[in-house]
Amino acid sequence: MISRRKMLASLGAGAGGLVLSGCDRLDGSETFRGVLRSSEGLTMRAQRLISDRTALAREFSPSDMSPVFRSNGTAMPGTSAYQAHLASGFRDWRLRVDGLVRRPLSLSLQQIRAMPVRTQITRHDCVEGWSAIGKWHGVPLKLLLDAAGLRQEARYLVFHCADLYGTNPYYESIDLIDGFHPQTILAWGMNDAMLPVPNGAPLRLRVERQLGYKHAKYVERVEAVATLAGIQGGKGGLWEDNSDYEWYAGI
Amino acid sequence: MAATTLTAPVADPAPERGRLVKRHRIATRIWHWVSALAVFVLLMSGLMIFNAHPALYWGKYGANADTPWLMINSDANGGFVRLAGYRIPTDGVLGRWADGDGNMHTNAFPGWATIPSYYSLSGGRRWHFAFAWVLSLSLIAFLLTSLFNRHIKRDLAPTLEELKPAHIGQDIADHARLRFPKGEAALRYNILQKLSYVGVIFVLLPVMILTGLAMSPAMNAAWPWLTEIFAGRASARSIHFIAAALLALFILVHLIMVVLAGPFNEIRSMITGRFRIVPQPGDKA
Structure with missing residues (x-):
């Protein structure tokens, strides 16, 4: 049981390290950055969709x-x-x-x-x-x-x-x-x-x-x-x- | 003891006895793993964004000349967290830390906790907003599905009986003694599970999404009331961070509970949907 837990823990830590360096590698890929960046267009269209083009920012x-x-x-x-x-x-x-x-x-x-x-x-x-x-x-x-x-x-x-x-x-x-x-x-x-x-x-x-x-x-x-x-x-x-x-x- | 050994199925070589039953629906399983990925990315890219201005304020605005209630920084004595005026030394972990190559950095959260692991606000934002869409759309889909397949009503909603202090107290005592149900009782969420899942699904995740939107200047024009209900943008940013911390705490406890309750069985039930129960005295059949 202990050894299984230890194994799980070390697997977890190893996976964590892999995932992190994986994220950095993904971020270095122009293609993947493009995939992430496509959400920018989605955000802009969604925000424009729900707001009037003259909707005013809050004035204080x-x-x-x-x-x-x-x-x-x-x-x-x-x-x-x-x-x-x-x-x-x-x-x-x-x-x-x-x-x-x-x-x-x-x-x-x-x-x-x-x-x-x-x-x-x-x-x-x-x-x-x-x-x-x-x-x-x-x-x-x-x-x-x-x-x-x-x-x-x-x-x-x-x-x-x-x-x-x-x-x-x-x-x-x-x-x-x-x-x-x-x-x-x-x-x-x-x-x-x-x-x-x-x-x-x-x-x-x-x-x-x-x-x-x-x-x-x-x-x-x-x-x-x-x-x-x-x-x-x-x-x-x-x-x-x-x-x-x-x-x-x-x- | 002897009787138990005699009645155990001879053909089952597994050390775990009992039978496999259907535990989690496909919608629940897909949503669980999609959200797990999204929350993981959002928490870590969120810490990167926090690093760009590692101070939190209450009110409608907050910048360097204003007084933060929380700040992570470093000075000649090393890294520290300043919480409500108290300086908590955190050198080596928060505020000042060394990366894998031994180089010192003075960002708030260390590289192992952020996405990307090197300082990049634009990179953190790119990950954050892409996965914010994943989290939001999958939560909406899960809530609608769970409304129609009655997952919310049947499995998540606490009954009046369960909400009685005596019942909750009993469940707390069982958890404290690490006494977890193995038989048919394990097929239902106990009251502490229900309360924490309901808290995450109906409170924490919506608050994360709404406070995130409340910080957006375009949303500020589209839905001015949204920033108002969180008492201003700086407050919304603080609540966003606190809710994220609570979410991280939930994940920690959730993972500990999975390990204590039997990680193989629990994780299998969230992947294939099959869960092994060991019939207990009092179970039907």
């Missing part, structure tokens, strides 16, 4: 706000171009809206701030698991897209950023459902003040139904495209390209 009252809103990722873009813009208070800085649009735009921060403002107190959910509630002030992306006039072929919006990771600039992308969502704004203000540099000054994306890494900071160009294939690594974002994160970050 000022008393719900985090005392300290954590910033993550780049805290200070190191390029000389960004440093020059920062030194001049973003006087000569421009946001470009181009790609598959009929009327490309080049807008100063002043022009953007003169547009209708949406203020929203929302929760920022980081992929790592932490979350913080903050107040954002910005222009609904829809207004910029309407002004630029998307061409028929446009499917995605790519946000090109001023901060570099190695030699690659940060970038992110969303589809048109999130692009035209009422809470999707390009925020120039946070917590009743101008947007601080660690949080993406002068302009960052808020796309409230997705995780933090989709909320591109230091946005300087919005490009409408038909496919994400030709841009950097082709997966639609820096974290998607470099670290294999999902393009759809609704969960």
